[in-house]
Amino acid sequence: MTASHPDLPTDTEAALRVVQVAVGPLQPTDFSIAPGRVTALSGPSGSGKSRLLRALADLDAHDGEVWLGPTCQSRTPAHQWRRRVMLVPADSQWWADTVGEHLPDPARVDWAPLGFEPAVADWQISRLSSGERQRLALLRAVAHGPQALLLDEPTANLDAETTRQVEQWLLELIRTHGWPTLWVSHDRAQVERVADHHLRIDGHTLAEVA
């Protein structure tokens, strides 16, 4: 696990708090993620990881409540909640023709840390490889100014070197902005590298992994 970060913002940023959330067969579950911290979520294929993320993003019906600081999901319009509690799904969706059309201000995006030139803003979505789509979905999410991140296997389509680059880029942003982050990963070594805490779905329950 990563060492603690004494320079983390602790008072102005918001924790993500999950209270008695139940979705599908998953039993009601409680956990919270402090600002700037990463909790890894693992579990067998089909155990409900993506469903839980979708519930936290207010995309799937669920029991219980989710809080971001003093703001609760059930009293926040869904589109506002999703802008703050930003889900980056394993399969990103793109609706316009070019990359730049999906970004609030393409000229202000720092493309380089993920290996792109600014010209990528003019690229057609149809030409993107799966790894390019994945990295650009992360850049897009960050460009919209979230306050918490829900990452569904964010490096699944990337080679080892690019995976490390994306991990470092994400961790720096997460720490700097104080985003509480839930990060789905099947890779135990990645969990060790990026996560402060580790939750695992086992059957119908969610348990902390020591």
Ligand SMILES: Nc1ncnc2c1ncn2[C@@H]1O[C@H](COP(=O)(O)OP(=O)(O)OP(=O)(O)O)[C@@H](O)[C@H]1O
């Ligand atoms: N809206 C839904 N209604 C009913 N069942 C669903 C719904 N969405 C997903 N499921 C089912 O719930 C189970 C968990 O799906 P989910 O996508 O959350 O798995 P996962 O843990 O993310 O798996 P993987 O690691 O393979 O991505 C699957 O059996 C899936 O078919």
